Amino acid sequence: MQPEEPAKRAVVIGVNTCDDDRIEALNGAENDAKEIAERLEQYGRFEIAKSSFLLGKEATADAIRMAISDLLWSTDSSGFSVFYFSGHGFTDGYGNGYIAPCDMLPDRPFVRGIRMQELREMVLRAKSKNRVLAVLDCCYSGAITDAKSGSDPAEPQLDAWFKDIEAHEHGRGRMILASSHKDQKSYELCRTHELGGGEEAHHHGVLSYHILEGLDGRAASQGEDYRVTLGGLWRYLDGVPECTVSVFVNSMTKPDEITLVTAKERRTVETILGRVRDLLGKVGTPREIVCTFKAAMELGVALDKSPSLSAAIDLQHEINERFELYRRVAISWHGKNRLWFPESCAENLERLRILLSGLSVQMLRGQTVSDGGYLTSICEAARGLKSKEDLFDELSGPQEPTIGAKPGLAGGMAAAGGKG
Numbered sequence: 001m002q003p004e005e006p007a008k009r010a011v012v013i014g015v016n017t018c019d020d021d022r023i024e025a026l027n028g029a030e031n032d033a034k035e036i037a038e039r040l041e042q043y044g045r046f047e048i049a050k051s052s053f054l055l056g057k058e059a060t061a062d063a064i065r066m067a068i069s070d071l072l073w074s075t076d077s078s079g080f081s082v083f084y085f086s087g088h089g090f091t092d093g094y095g096n097g098y099i100a101p102c103d104m105l106p107d108r109p110f111v112r113g114i115r116m117q118e119l120r121e122m123v124l125r126a127k128s129k130n131r132v133l134a135v136l137d138c139c140y141s142g143a144i145t146d147a148k149s150g151s152d153p154a155e156p157q158l159d160a161w162f163k164d165i166e167a168h169e170h171g172r173g174r175m176i177l178a179s180s181h182k183d184q185k186s187y188e189l190c191r192t193h194e195l196g197g198g199e200e201a202h203h204h205g206v207l208s209y210h211i212l213e214g215l216d217g218r219a220a221s222q223g224e225d226y227r228v229t230l231g232g233l234w235r236y237l238d239g240v241p242e243c244t245v246s247v248f249v250n251s252m253t254k255p256d257e258i259t260l261v262t263a264k265e266r267r268t269v270e271t272i273l274g275r276v277r278d279l280l281g282k283v284g285t286p287r288e289i290v291c292t293f294k295a296a297m298e299l300g301v302a303l304d305k306s307p308s309l310s311a312a313i314d315l316q317h318e319i320n321e322r323f324e325l326y327r328r329v330a331i332s333w334h335g336k337n338r339l340w341f342p343e344s345c346a347e348n349l350e351r352l353r354i355l356l357s358g359l360s361v362q363m364l365r366g367q368t369v370s371d372g373g374y375l376t377s378i379c380e381a382a383r384g385l386k387s388k389e390d391l392f393d394e395l396s397g398p399q400e401p402t403i404g405a406k407p408g409l410a411g412g413m414a415a416a417g418g419k420g
Contacts, residue, residue: 006079009139011052011067012037015059015087018104023088027244028188028203030055032137034085036208039215044261044405046082059087061112068114068122079129080258083119086205089138089186097143097182099136102281116144123174124250131173131258133230137205140183141178145248173258174246174250177228177237179207180245194218194308195266210236210243217266226263226270231255269309271348272302276315283322292322293376295363300365316361326379327359333382340388345395 014033017025037053040046044207052067056181071081072183088100090109098104098113105112148362179186189209192201195216204212211233213219219236220226234255237245279295282288295318334353341349352374355367364372379395380386 007077008047008080008082009052009071009078010037010040010046010048010082010083010084011054011071012040012048013054013059013064013067013085013087015056015100015102017056018088018100018102018106020104020106023100023104023106026087026188027190028087028205028208029137031202032208032212033084034202034274035212036084036086036215036246039212039261040082042262043215044259046080048388055104056116059102061103064099064101064114068119072122072126072129072132075127078130080131080133081126081129082133083123084135084137086137086208089116089136089140089180091140091143091145091182095143095182097140099138099141105416114282115368116141118175120144120248123176131230132175133260134176135211136188137179137207139180140182141186142181142184142246143178145176145178146182152301153170162169166330173252174248175234175252175255176248177211178233178246179205180250184244186244192308193306195263195269195309206243207237207245210240215261215263217263217269220263220266226267227259228261228263230258230260268305269302269312271296273311273315276302280315280318289326289379289383289385290376292319292326293372293379295319296323296361296364297369299373301363303361303365320360323361325357326382327356330356330379330382333376337388339382341392341395345392348374348395 012033014028016030020086027361033053033055034130037048041048044215049070051063052070054063054067068083071078071083071349083100090098090100090104090106090113092098092109096110097116098109099107099119100106101114103112123132126132187206188203189206190201190203191209191257193209194213195218207408214233214236215228217226217228219228219233220231221229228272230252234247237243270373276295276299279291279298282291285291295403297367299312299315299319302309304314306312331353334349335355337352338346338349355363355371359375364375367375374394377386377391381388381391
């Protein structure tokens with residue numbers, strides 16, 4: 001039997017709106033928390049108890065303190081513990097920073113706020129916790145990293161931090177990431193995700209957005225497993241110009257061996273893009289047209305998952321350039337040969353002419369699989385790779401009711417006359 005994997009636990013908190021209406025509402029903090037929790041649970045196998053996932057009105061001062069207690073004060077052993085907060089941050093006249101629960105009193109932050117320096121102490125002194133990561137995405141969050149360590153967190157010395165040193169009894173393998181320095185505000189943005197998104201642009205904290213991008217794969221190793229390690233995530237964040245990160249590290253050993261998540265979404269998308277590139281490699285062969293249409297439908301699946309992924313967009317441009325060549329030849333062939341076909345094919349031929357006029361990857365994503373097959377066949381006929389008789393048989397044969405079928409089912413294209 002393999003040894004049991006050490007427990008991985010997380011507390012994830014997001015607060016957009018506080019009870020006190022003097023505190024301006026945020027737009028993206030709860031998005032941050034939901035998506036961070038999703039990545040950690042689904043792709044990192046972290047345990048997030050119901051009492052450890054706090055959104056909005058659930059994130060009271062008492063509830064947050066209870067969650068911190070369960071994660072860090074409790075002496076239960078944990079291989080990897082993560083504390084994440086997105087919301088408002090405050091400071092007072094004594095140099096203290098506070099994260100704001102939903103019942104925060106802005107003029108008396110000590111009463112309900114969670115003092116950042118206290119949280120840092122909990123992170124450092126937590127017993128039986130092998131690795132601890134804390135992330136604060138809020139204004140003035142650098143107060144938690146402003147320890148008397150003799151180094152400026154604005155200028156992290158990675159080589160000095162990330163080396164194999166003897167761990168202390170307390171504070172072994174600790175890292176804290178903050179979205180600002182102690183005297184700075186943090187900001188939100190509205191953007192789509194490049195990897196694993198597929199949804200409309202929405203709000204996030206700047207640091208949280210780039211953490212999500214890193215977890216989705218931009219910070220992943222280049223091997224087959226696509227692991228996102230603590231070291232890989234930090235290096236990625238450190239290279240993002242718009243992302244201000246204040247860092248505190250204590251006795252962190254071998255950060256490139258500490259896995260946060262496996263970027264499965266990136267692996268899925270990269271696998272699809274690999275197939276697309278293989279199909280596009282058939283240029284100049286008799287199977288070029290069939291393979292290009294198959295590549296377009298495969299690429300549509302990748303674009304559904306990651307609509308702003310630059311590698312997918314580049315392949316879309318390449319395919320559309322080919323489609324422009326096919327379109328011109330096929331429309332010319334259609335004009336010269338349409339009268340050869342009997343009247344029974346006229347309606348289908350006209351519909352194909354209309355589809356040809358807008359032939360592109362984007363257009364194919366909204367068509368049925370059968371239409372993709374017919375477009376392939378007329379482009380082949382225009383290039384002399386299919387006879388008019390074979391095209392006639394396809395256009396006059398029985399049609400499957402494929403309205404609404406998911407683009408990307410290449411077998412449907414083969415059934416409609418493709419050679420691949």
